[in-house]
Amino acid sequence: MTTPTPYTESRERGELRQAVAELAGTFGRAYFLRKARDGEKTTELWSEVGKNGYLGVAVPEEHGGGGGGIGDLAVVCEELAAAGCPLLMMVVSPAICGTIITRFGTPAQQAHWLPGFADGTTTMAFSITEPDAGSNSHRITTTARRDGDAWVLSGGKTYISGVDEASHVLVVAKTEQAASGRLQPALFIVPTDAPGFTAQPIEMDVVSPEKQFTLFFDDVRLPADALVGREDAGLAQLFAGLNPERIMAAAFAVGTARFALRAAAAYAKEREVWGMPIGAHQAVAHPLAQSYIETELASLMTQKAAALYDAGDDEAAAEAANMAKYAAAEAAVDAVDRAVQTHGGNGLASEYGLGSMIASSRLSRIAPVSREMILNFVAQSSLGLPRSY
Amino acid sequence: MANIVVLVKYVPDATGDRTFTSDNTVDRVGVDGLLSELDEYAVEEALKVVEAGDGEVTVLTVGPEQAADAVRKALQIGAHKGVHVLDDAIAGSDAAATSLVLAKAIEKIADYDIVMTGLASTDGAMSVVPAMLAERLGLPQLTFASELTIEGDTIRIRRDGDAATETIEASGKMVVSVTDQINEPRYPSFKGIMAAKKKPVETWSIADLGIEASQVGTAAAWTKVLSFEPRPPRTAGEIVTDEGDGGTKLAEYLASKKFV
Numbered sequence: 001m002t003t004p005t006p007y008t009e010s011r012e013r014g015e016l017r018q019a020v021a022e023l024a025g026t027f028g029r030a031y032f033l034r035k036a037r038d039g040e041k042t043t044e045l046w047s048e049v050g051k052n053g054y055l056g057v058a059v060p061e062e063h064g065g066g067g068g069g070i071g072d073l074a075v076v077c078e079e080l081a082a083a084g085c086p087l088l089m090m091v092v093s094p095a096i097c098g099t100i101i102t103r104f105g106t107p108a109q110q111a112h113w114l115p116g117f118a119d120g121t122t123t124m125a126f127s128i129t130e131p132d133a134g135s136n137s138h139r140i141t142t143t144a145r146r147d148g149d150a151w152v153l154s155g156g157k158t159y160i161s162g163v164d165e166a167s168h169v170l171v172v173a174k175t176e177q178a179a180s181g182r183l184q185p186a187l188f189i190v191p192t193d194a195p196g197f198t199a200q201p202i203e204m205d206v207v208s209p210e211k212q213f214t215l216f217f218d219d220v221r222l223p224a225d226a227l228v229g230r231e232d233a234g235l236a237q238l239f240a241g242l243n244p245e246r247i248m249a250a251a252f253a254v255g256t257a258r259f260a261l262r263a264a265a266a267y268a269k270e271r272e273v274w275g276m277p278i279g280a281h282q283a284v285a286h287p288l289a290q291s292y293i294e295t296e297l298a299s300l301m302t303q304k305a306a307a308l309y310d311a312g313d314d315e316a317a318a319e320a321a322n323m324a325k326y327a328a329a330e331a332a333v334d335a336v337d338r339a340v341q342t343h344g345g346n347g348l349a350s351e352y353g354l355g356s357m358i359a360s361s362r363l364s365r366i367a368p369v370s371r372e373m374i375l376n377f378v379a380q381s382s383l384g385l386p387r388s389y
Numbered sequence: 390m391a392n393i394v395v396l397v398k399y400v401p402d403a404t405g406d407r408t409f410t411s412d413n414t415v416d417r418v419g420v421d422g423l424l425s426e427l428d429e430y431a432v433e434e435a436l437k438v439v440e441a442g443d444g445e446v447t448v449l450t451v452g453p454e455q456a457a458d459a460v461r462k463a464l465q466i467g468a469h470k471g472v473h474v475l476d477d478a479i480a481g482s483d484a485a486a487t488s489l490v491l492a493k494a495i496e497k498i499a500d501y502d503i504v505m506t507g508l509a510s511t512d513g514a515m516s517v518v519p520a521m522l523a524e525r526l527g528l529p530q531l532t533f534a535s536e537l538t539i540e541g542d543t544i545r546i547r548r549d550g551d552a553a554t555e556t557i558e559a560s561g562k563m564v565v566s567v568t569d570q571i572n573e574p575r576y577p578s579f580k581g582i583m584a585a586k587k588k589p590v591e592t593w594s595i596a597d598l599g600i601e602a603s604q605v606g607t608a609a610a611w612t613k614v615l616s617f618e619p620r621p622p623r624t625a626g627e628i629v630t631d632e633g634d635g636g637t638k639l640a641e642y643l644a645s646k647k648f649v
Contacts (some may be wrong), residue, residue, distance in 0.1 A: 016582055019577050019582070061580075068583070362401065
């Protein structure tokens with residue numbers, strides 16, 4: 001029996017990985033692609049993962065969850081992706097929305113929402129990006145104004161994932177501070193069937209069961225308890241949710257890279273040309289070995305970010321989470337590219353399920369925060385370089 | 390009220406390389422192992438029984454140190470406590486000696502109503518331990534259950550045979566073995582994984598069970614493996630090219646193998 005070091009996972013986390021991998025293996029890539037191509041959702045997979053408590057590993061035990069951390073949730077996300085059947089809404093629903101409500105929701109909000117995050121019966125989308133603001137929370141124009149006890153929400157969002165699968169969306173909006181008159185971000189839980197709420201699908205060239213949406217809020221009336229936590233603590237609350245998002249996105253990408261590399265290695269061992277497996281040629285082997293190293297490094301940084309976050313060090317977690325997401329996305333894009341190349345023409349054949357990953361792996365480089373924005377962040381806050389914007 | 394003892398076995402992972410030790414018994418130490426898949430059905434069925442009424446599930450294993458992993462997996466799935474009979478003297482035991490150790494351990498557990506097992510282990514695959522155990526414990530045996538219902542202290546099972554399907558019932562204490570048709574075993578939940586750390590597992594030696602070393606192990610085995618060799622690799626099949634007589638050649642082949 002080995003003693004866990006800071007560089008290896010606990011036995012329980014390893015067992016969680018194994019359990020999720022076994023379950024995911026009964027679904028797999030073929031299931032995922034069939035659902036995505038038929039325009040269906042991977043509801044059976046989501047329910048099965050939820051029923052076993054894997055979507056709720058990070059929800060506190062008193063609300064029916066597993067009482068673990070974001071590191072445990074990230075492992076679930078990674079294993080599903082590594083089996084070829086990722087659940088994108090895990091990044092959003094339990095990781096961002098679940099975390100924010102756990103940390104900042106009122107006791108009543110926690111009692112209402114967390115049991116649903118614990119067993120996966122609640123799916124909540126998250127919306128921050130706007131057509132004119134991207135992820136720049138200072139430029140957000142969606143506003144919520146008070147009307148007696150209630151709130152009235154107006155504005156819009158774009159590139160919001162899985163709104164058609166969600167009963168509610170957690171919306172980042174601005175509110176006017178009573179004292180200073182300044183606008184501050186605040187978070188609202190908005191039902192997707194609220195009058196004045198419109199969701200328009202965006203046509204995407206990505207094979208994914210989860211769709212992207214543009215949202216319009218035309219004076220959507222919300223009750224007082226739609227506001228999560230405090231009206232004036234919006235920014236801190238927001239960042240509490242964004243670190244888990246980056247950690248989950250990193251885990252998602254690490255899983256994607258693992259899937260691609262496993263497929264590539266298996267093919268390179270089996271495919272014989274001129275009497276030897278193509279994997280014996282260094283031109284094939286070295287790029288895959290390099291991708292394996294990059295994936296392992298990204299995985300290590302993801303674990304570090306999760307460990308810092310779970311230890312309560314939000315600030316240190318922010319740098320690590322951004323770097324993990326950067327590294328994992330690059331590893332995933334390269335691994336998929338090399339896996340396709342290893343397969344030759346088969347790399348683009350539907351049967352092998354890799355061609356569809358070219359676009360979806362690029363998603364990791366763009367969302368939830370682009371490679372370039374992470375480089376800006378590291379340049380400024382880690383290296384102290386001047387801001388360009 | 391039903392307290393159930395479920396027998397679980399730690400077996401070499403069938404997807405890995407399986408080897409033998411120098412005395413021609415299965416190497417259980419140097420290879421990756423896991424809870425025998427067929428035992429998961431027994432654990433699941435036992436949990437369903439206690440969840441529908443009440444009682445506790447105790448998992449019992451006989452095996453080397455690593456066999457604790459099989460117990461832990463069963464505890465993660467939901468069993469309440471574990472017993473691990475661990476003794477170097479047991480290594481190499483045959484089914485008869487294994488059933489002796491199990492019977493003594495079950496007698497020591499004492500507070501049980503049902504002994505539940507899988508249909509066979511995925512390594513030995515003999516399927517004889519449940520019957521031997523019932524004989525040693527003097528209990529009725531309901532084996533190869535593909536369906537199980539409980540009414541009071543009576544258990545009725547369906548047993549699917551080649552020629553007929555039997556319905557068998559027994560009352561009181563008994564040994565039940567279940568097939569892989571009986572249920573769909575659950576996965577260990579994260580809560581289950583964390584909770585298993587705190588569940589009690591007792592480790593017993595054969596001395597604790599009043600068994601002499603001479604009664605178990607390789608020396609006491611009724612059979613001895615003299616030699617073994619790996620299964621020969623598959624040979625390429627015979628390909629019949631259809632030149633208008635494909636059907637005839639196919640029939641000839643089947644006839645030569647006595648299939649038709």
